[in-house]
Amino acid sequence: MSDRRTxxxxxxxxxxxxxxxxxxxxxxxxxxxxxxxxxxxIGPYSSLxxxxxxPEVIEAMDYAVQNKxxxxxxxxxxxxxxxxxxxxxxxxxxAGATSAIILATAGCMSGLDEDILLTLPNAENVKDEVILxxxxxxxxxxxxxxxxxxxVFVETEDxxxxxxxxxxxxxxxxxxxxxQISASKWIDVGKEYxxxxxxxAATTVPPIQYLLDTVKMGFDLCxxxxxxxxxxxxxAGLLLGRKDLILAAKANGSPNHEAVGRAMKVxxxxxxxxxxxxxxxxxxxxGADMVHYYxxxxxxxxxxxxxxxxxxxxxxxxxxxMEPFVNVNWDPNKYKISKxxxxxxxxxxxxxxxxxxxxxxxxxxxxxxxMLKKGEEITVANRVKEILLENKAGI
Numbered sequence: 375m376s377d378r379r380t381x382x383x384x385x386x387x388x389x390x391x392x393x394x395x396x397x398x399x400x401x402x403x404x405x406x407x408x409x410x411x412x413x414x415x416i417g418p419y420s421s422l423x424x425x426x427x428x429p430e431v432i433e434a435m436d437y438a439v440q441n442k443x444x445x446x447x448x449x450x451x452x453x454x455x456x457x458x459x460x461x462x463x464x465x466x467x468x469a470g471a472t473s474a475i476i477l478a479t480a481g482c483m484s485g486l487d488e489d490i491l492l493t494l495p496n497a498e499n500v501k502d503e504v505i506l507x508x509x510x511x512x513x514x515x516x517x518x519x520x521x522x523x524x525x526v527f528v529e530t531e532d533x534x535x536x537x538x539x540x541x542x543x544x545x546x547x548x549x550x551x552x553x554q555i556s557a558s559k560w561i562d563v564g565k566e567y568x569x570x571x572x573x574x575a576a577t578t579v580p581p582i583q584y585l586l587d588t589v590k591m592g593f594d595l596c597x598x599x600x601x602x603x604x605x606x607x608x609x610a611g612l613l614l615g616r617k618d619l620i621l622a623a624k625a626n627g628s629p630n631h632e633a634v635g636r637a638m639k640v641x642x643x644x645x646x647x648x649x650x651x652x653x654x655x656x657x658x659x660x661g662a663d664m665v666h667y668y669x670x671x672x673x674x675x676x677x678x679x680x681x682x683x684x685x686x687x688x689x690x691x692x693x694x695x696m697e698p699f700v701n702v703n704w705d706p707n708k709y710k711i712s713k714x715x716x717x718x719x720x721x722x723x724x725x726x727x728x729x730x731x732x733x734x735x736x737x738x739x740x741x742x743x744x745m746l747k748k749g750e751e752i753t754v755a756n757r758v759k760e761i762l763l764e765n766k767a768g769i
Contacts, residue, residue, distance in 0.1 A: 412726040414745035415754050417602075417697060422728060424601035424608040425745075427647070431606055434650040435643035443642060445629055452645045453620070456612065459652050462589050464617035466624055467600070467610055467648045469638040471576035472517045473627075474597035474613040477635045479504060480521035481622030482544040482570045482595075491625055494634040495522030501543035505534060505569075507553035510546070514574070518546060521626070521634050530554050531563065538567045549575035549588060549596075561592045570594040570619055576611070579603035580663070580697075582655045595619055600644075606651030607644040664698070670743035670751040671698045677755035681762055683708035700741040704762060711765035713739040719761050727754055 404411065418425035427435075449467065456465040468474035483500055484490035490497045504518045508527045518525060523543060528534045534545075534555060545564050547557060555563075557573070564571035573596040578584040580603040588596050593615065600610035613623055627635035671688050678686035683705035690698050702713075711719075716739065720727040730740050741754055 410726055412721075412728050413747075413750050413753060414728055415741050415743075415750075416728050416730050417742050417744045420599075420601070420608075422745075424599075425603065425605045427601075427607065428605045428651060428654045430654045431647045431650050434646040435607065438641075438643035438646045445642065448642055448645050449624070449640075452649045455649050456652050457614070459656060460586055460589055460614060462614040464615065464620045466613045466620050467640050467645050468597070468613050468627070469611070469640050470601075470609055471574065471597045471599040471611040472514055473635065473638040474611045474623075475514065475517040475572070475574060476520045477623040477627045477638065478572050478595045478597065478613055478619065479518050479523060479544060479546075480626035480634050481619050481624075482572070483521055483523065484626060485618075485622050486625055491630075492632045494626065495520065497522065501541050503537075503539070503541045504544045504546050505537050505542060506546040506548075507551075507555055509553040510548045510551045512548060512551065515546075528555075531559060534560075534563055535567075538563075538569060542567075542569050545569050545571045547571060547573045547593070549573055549578050549584075557591060557593075564594065565592075570616070572596070577602060579655070581660050582658075589614055595623075600648050600651060604648075604651045604655050607641075607647040610640060610644040610648045612648065612652075667698050667743045670746055671700050671741070673751050674741055674743075674755040674758075675700045677752075678702060678758055681759060684762060697742055697744050699743075702739045702741065702758065708767050709762045709765050710767055711761065713737070716758070716761055720757060723757065723761075725753065725757075727757055 412422075414422055416422060452467060453465045456467075457463060466474075468477060480494055483497070483502060484494060490500050494500075500522075502523050503526050504523045505526045505528060506515070506518075508529050511527065515525060526537050526542075528537050531554070545560060547560050549557070561571055563569075571593045573588060573591070573593040575584070575588045575596050576599040578588065579598060582603075585598060595613060595615035598604065598612045598614070600606035600612060601608035604612075613620060626633045628637070628639040630636060668688070675686040675688050678684060678700070681704075685703045687701050688698055689701050717729050720729060730742070741758070743751060746754070
């Protein structure tokens, strides 16, 4: 155990990471299963397993595996601790951010009314409408409908006020998306009409300050992914906000046997893991991470810019979190390959290199450094150059 923890404590960003030895495992499970390794030039996306957990998180999870506790007591104690750390009235650990959305929505519908709790998503005579801006319709809005809601889309503040009625259970807002109604105005209208507001801020961390800022904004509830920027357990998340609403959300989840969210089980090691992830993130030097990220993206940019007719510019975008990336473009008259095709060649090559899906990078080709291991920035830059040269016009 001590050897593994010593290793994990060295595999952090900065100069230490460059000299950290690779761990030794008894078995190579991925090789045994025929799973193809890849270089992650995307970031900590769920489809690729999320972020590496803090060593402190792994230690906490090891402790929970060997030291059992009453699940309700553990969850309540962890919730109080996390709320204290982030300045929220209350907190709960969920089975990911999407689970937090489902349970929060169910809680806003049911409160602690057992007649509703036990009959969702088919409850009768219940508030079952969730309002959101048309511009905030996105991949995960289906989670809002799991407890049995109907989605009501609005564009303007007048639309919003006219949509609020006796059936309105909740108003939903996505932190990274824009619209005619600002977050502050959304919150103000919610308070004016006594309608709970839920903010999806799942992928806004890092920096950890974004989590603290979202809590302070005044949303009644906000949710975050646990296995990405917070570097907690992959399948965990956080729901922060009003205690009464969080207690209602918890009542709609595991271990309550007849609840609509019974399947959304959180393990005891994930409860402790998320608590320690928040503790560790609040102490971590994110500035040192940024220095390391910039070193890698600047290398890739300089290397790729050596090609005639190619532009590789280092950028940052608030919509992509605290993360610099290389935006690669080329003259289509000089290189006869599209960005989509280059991305596929990277994926299907040896080594396999994964990049952001085009819809996530707004049609651009992005190279990120967040998840790169020692020397992989060189491999990524070389492969991009090789593929472009292989498709150079006239060859």
